[in-house]
Amino acid sequence: MIKFCKKILNLLLLLLFVSCISHKIPETQFYVFTGNSEWTKQEKDLCYIAISNFKNIDSTKVILKKTNIPCQGQAQPLLRTIFKKPKKRTYVIKVQDCNHKNPLCFSVLPDSAKIGLIGHELAHIIDYKTKNFFQITATGVKYSLSKKYKTKLEYQTDSITIINNMGSEKLIFYKFITNSSFADDKYLRRIHKYYMNSEDITRIMRNSSK
Ligand SMILES: [Zn+2]
Numbered sequence: 001m002i003k004f005c006k007k008i009l010n011l012l013l014l015l016l017f018v019s020c021i022s023h024k025i026p027e028t029q030f031y032v033f034t035g036n037s038e039w040t041k042q043e044k045d046l047c048y049i050a051i052s053n054f055k056n057i058d059s060t061k062v063i064l065k066k067t068n069i070p071c072q073g074q075a076q077p078l079l080r081t082i083f084k085k086p087k088k089r090t091y092v093i094k095v096q097d098c099n100h101k102n103p104l105c106f107s108v109l110p111d112s113a114k115i116g117l118i119g120h121e122l123a124h125i126i127d128y129k130t131k132n133f134f135q136i137t138a139t140g141v142k143y144s145l146s147k148k149y150k151t152k153l154e155y156q157t158d159s160i161t162i163i164n165n166m167g168s169e170k171l172i173f174y175k176f177i178t179n180s181s182f183a184d185d186k187y188l189r190r191i192h193k194y195y196m197n198s199e200d201i202t203r204i205m206r207n208s209s210k
Helices: 002-019 041-052 111-128 133-145 147-179 185-194 198-208
Strands: 031-035 061-067 073-077 090-096
Touching: 031 041, 041 111, 061 111, 073 111, 090 111, 111 147, 133 147, 147 185, 147 198
Parallel strands: 031 061, 061 090
Antiparallel strands: 073 090
């Protein structure tokens, strides 16, 4: 029970943290790049390549933020917009900022791997856009409580990324992370447990090109 309460508390803290992001996106602009470190023009261009691979997401407001996170990427709706209609919400994609604590981070990823990572986070947004407030909350609770649900959701998200022409980028991301000398054992165990492996990525790429 204590473990359960701790997980709920962590989830609430996470939501509160997300709600504290105060950046506003101007009416005419859909993507804002922010965070602890600057985004290079090349990095922004790679994000736009990932965006262009999806239909119906170019008019979605997204804040892309470089910050310290326990993984390489995260996507959530901005809490204060969560009650709005899916297309009126703002979403936040966070990527790992580079600093002495995080040597394995967004800026060191190969260009294709950056596209694969942003593509995966955009696929989470595609999923959020099909859900109302209650469904998003239920997803968040199930994601933090059930390992099985987390694996299923990440598998589904990777499948959406691959079907939207980013299979090879996803594969490059996976291979780079799993071969990196900066990835510690705990992180690698998490990658192997929750995310699609290279055989599955290749199989879905083959099937979706038929
Ligand atoms: Zn994910």
